[in-house]
Amino acid sequence: MIKVLSTGNLNHNPRHNQRLFSLMRFTPVDLSLIRKYNTAVPRYTSYPTVPFWKEHIGEAEWIANFQQRFNDENHRSGISLYIHLPFCESLCTYCGCNKKIATNHSVEDEYLKVLEKEWVLYRNRMKQVPVIRELHLGGGTPTFFSPENLDRLLNFILNRGILHPRHELSIEGHPNNTTAEHLKVLWNAGFRRISYGVQDLDPVVQRIINRIQPFEKVKHVTDQARAIGFKSVNFDLIYGLPRQSLESVENTISKVVSLKPDRIAFYSYAHVPWTSKAQRLFDETDLPSAEEKLNLYLKGKRMLLKAGYTDIGMDHFALPHDDLYIAWQSGNLHRNFMGYTTLQTDVLLGLGVSAISDVRNAYAQNEKKLHDYYAAINSGNFAIKKGFFLNQTDMDFKQHILDISCKGRTYFKQRHTLLLQEYVFPRLSTLKEDGLIDYDEQGMSVTEPGRHFIRNVCSALDLYLHKTNNEEMVFSKSI
Ligand SMILES: C[S@@+](CC[C@H](N)C(=O)[O-])C[C@H]1O[C@@H](n2cnc3c(N)ncnc32)[C@H](O)[C@@H]1O
Ligand code: SF4
Numbered sequence: 001m002i003k004v005l006s007t008g009n010l011n012h013n014p015r016h017n018q019r020l021f022s023l024m025r026f027t028p029v030d031l032s033l034i035r036k037y038n039t040a041v042p043r044y045t046s047y048p049t050v051p052f053w054k055e056h057i058g059e060a061e062w063i064a065n066f067q068q069r070f071n072d073e074n075h076r077s078g079i080s081l082y083i084h085l086p087f088c089e090s091l092c093t094y095c096g097c098n099k100k101i102a103t104n105h106s107v108e109d110e111y112l113k114v115l116e117k118e119w120v121l122y123r124n125r126m127k128q129v130p131v132i133r134e135l136h137l138g139g140g141t142p143t144f145f146s147p148e149n150l151d152r153l154l155n156f157i158l159n160r161g162i163l164h165p166r167h168e169l170s171i172e173g174h175p176n177n178t179t180a181e182h183l184k185v186l187w188n189a190g191f192r193r194i195s196y197g198v199q200d201l202d203p204v205v206q207r208i209i210n211r212i213q214p215f216e217k218v219k220h221v222t223d224q225a226r227a228i229g230f231k232s233v234n235f236d237l238i239y240g241l242p243r244q245s246l247e248s249v250e251n252t253i254s255k256v257v258s259l260k261p262d263r264i265a266f267y268s269y270a271h272v273p274w275t276s277k278a279q280r281l282f283d284e285t286d287l288p289s290a291e292e293k294l295n296l297y298l299k300g301k302r303m304l305l306k307a308g309y310t311d312i313g314m315d316h317f318a319l320p321h322d323d324l325y326i327a328w329q330s331g332n333l334h335r336n337f338m339g340y341t342t343l344q345t346d347v348l349l350g351l352g353v354s355a356i357s358d359v360r361n362a363y364a365q366n367e368k369k370l371h372d373y374y375a376a377i378n379s380g381n382f383a384i385k386k387g388f389f390l391n392q393t394d395m396d397f398k399q400h401i402l403d404i405s406c407k408g409r410t411y412f413k414q415r416h417t418l419l420l421q422e423y424v425f426p427r428l429s430t431l432k433e434d435g436l437i438d439y440d441e442q443g444m445s446v447t448e449p450g451r452h453f454i455r456n457v458c459s460a461l462d463l464y465l466h467k468t469n470n471e472e473m474v475f476s477k478s479i
Contacts, residue, residue: 029298029452031291033434038290041459043270043314044405045337046356046363047398048388052464053363057387062364065389066347067125069359073346074126078133078164080345081157082338083115084352086140086370089177092199092211093281094241096270098354099140100370108149111352111370114377116156118351121382123160130161133345136338137171144174147181154189163190168343170195175221176213183228194225195234195265201255202248205241208282215255222259232322235261239300240269240293242286249296250303257307262322265339266300267315268293294452313405314454316340333406340406353383361395363388393419393463400461405454409445410461419463427460 042049070079087102100107123130135157142150170193171186178196186194200206201215218235225233235256239249256264271287273279288296301311309317310325313333318325327333327342334344337356348358353373356365364387367373376383390398396413403410412420428444431437436450437457446457459465 029294029449033436033449033453034290034294036434037453037456039456041455042462042465043455044401044458044462045335045339046358047401047462048390048394048464049462050365050386053365053386053388055386057364057384057389059382059384061389062362062384062387063125063382065362066122066349066357066359066364067127069347069361070126070130071128074128074131077345078131078167079347079349080134080136080336080338080343081132082136082138082348082350082355082357083153083157084138084140084350084355084366085111085142085145086353087111087144088139088141088174089144090210091278092209093278094199094209094238094269095278096272096276097140098368100353102144105144105146108145110374112145112149112153112156114374115153115352118377118383119157119160121377121380122349122351131164132158132161133164133167134341134343135167135169138338139172141174141177142171143178143182147179147185150182151185151189154185158189168193172197173221173225175218178221178224180224180228183225183230187228187230192230193232193234194230195236195263196221196261198235198252198256199238200241200244200248201252202244205243205248208242208286210281219259222261232262234263234265235259236265236267237300238267238269239296240271240288242282244288244296246295246299249300253300253303253307257303257309260319262319263324264304264309264317265315266297266304266317268297297452311451313340328406331407335402335405361390363390397461397463401458404444404446404458404461408451409443411443412441423463423466424460427466431457431460 073079084098086098086100087107088099089101089103091101137150145153167190169186169189169191171191172195173182175196175198183194196218198213198218199209199211201213201218206212222233237252237256269287271279301317304317305311309319310328311317312324312328313335316324316339318328323342324333324340332342332344334341336348336358337350346360350357350366352366353370354366354368356363364384366383367376367385372385373383393416396416400410400412428437428439431450432439435447436453437444437446439445446454450457
């Protein structure tokens with residue numbers, strides 16, 4: 001049973017709240033709350049969330065916003081680059097990412113040529129040489145590309161910019177196709193972080209998800225990355241996959257912690273078969289129920305905490321020496337499309353098919369189909385498919401949702417009193433009755449049991465969601 005927390009008056013000191021969280025780590029969760037809150041809600045890597053963005057935003061307006069933010073920020077904090085490399089050698093049936101399965105590696109050259117053109121298009125709109133603070137290669141599978149082609153891409157991008165003295169370069173690698181040559185090329189270019197998709201190590205689960213990846217493989221690439229000099233290795237794990245059980249999760253986590261990855265993302269499986277058609281390839285009756293799924297999470301979380309990890313924000317764990325842990329401790333954690341980051345730059349430029357850019361008051365997403373992306377860039381245009389321009393109220397509520405996701409608390413602004421009273425406080429009142437948050441007129445904080453429902457808590461501050469009824473159509477369930 002859940003213990004309805006008496007947190008006393010809302011305490012606005014972050015250290016107090018962190019102590020509060022750590023004191024109450026093992027609070028059991030009430031099943032009736034799981035049933036009540038297991039609704040379709042966004043994961044909040046943006047606000048407003050993508051389904052509320054507009055199709056065909058004005059390209060000129062987007063570029064004007066981009067240029068203005070770039071001019072303001074480039075020499076102050078530098079910029080972040082996200083490069084989407086979409087190809088994968090085989091299809092994992094659970095996958096919700098934007099990917100393209102390819103067996104023929106000749107696709108690499110054409111893709112890189114178009115990416116290079118897109119970078120030149122943006123580069124021509126920059127009046128200063130870009131200072132690259134952060135660069136992330138995501139996918140798909142970036143290590144699908146040969147080491148020579150990754151080297152070519154990185155040279156092309158980095159030769160047209162300046163690396164910030166405290167740069168952070170990172171990549172998502174697939175354990176099955178990351179080689180020592182990939183790692184050497186990346187290390188030479190300045191990469192010190194790598195994230196491996198591990199997901200689950202149970203042979204039965206791996207068969208169903210079509211991802212055969214033995215533990216020895218994961219260990220090999222982890223040891224290799226460390227030997228070459230990578231200072232932070234992250235593993236992605238997923239709970240809620242078909243045929244996972246408490247036993248299989250226990251087995252996976254005990255093998256994972258034996259390798260001591262510096263960070264772990266322990267994602268809730270997002271079941272969205274209406275957009276990710278491969279998820280129809282397995283039997284839905286093999287999926288755990290909401291209660292079973294939460295128990296898988298709690299089992300994994302307990303083991304990770306016991307092994308010395310701290311849970312940070314939504315779904316993330318880190319060892320105390322890791323920068324993500326340090327950022328969380330000091331209240332400097334940030335969240336964007338790449339997930340949690342230790343840096344906050346106000347210009348995140350996404351290059352590649354489906355890539356998303358965020359310049360604080362505007363979002364833009366590239367065409368999601370390879371053919372459309374190629375056609376736009378090859379004809380000398382940007383490839384913007386959809387986006388959103390934020391007004392001041394949007395920006396304030398974006399900040400609330402970021403604060404809740406990263407710090408577990410936020411402070412309200414007087415100018416929104418009416419909006420808060422009409423839309424937000426009625427929802428906060430229910431969350432408070434259920435012991436998931438505490439709030440007053442000035443702000444709110446999430447209690448330890450509330451952290452299991454953080455997406456629901458964020459959704460109380462989502463003014464767009466309050467004004468529609470179609471959320472069942474587009475988001476995965478919160479648990
Ligand atoms: C682009 S992939 C990682 C890189 C590489 N493609 C790989 O699989 O190793 C990003 C991560 O998204 C997560 N992911 C993909 N589909 C998901 C889903 N349906 N629900 C939750 N997490 C998912 C996986 O943990 C995966 O590692
Ligand atoms: S999980 Fe990774 S390798 Fe598997 S299909 Fe998705 S992007 Fe590709």
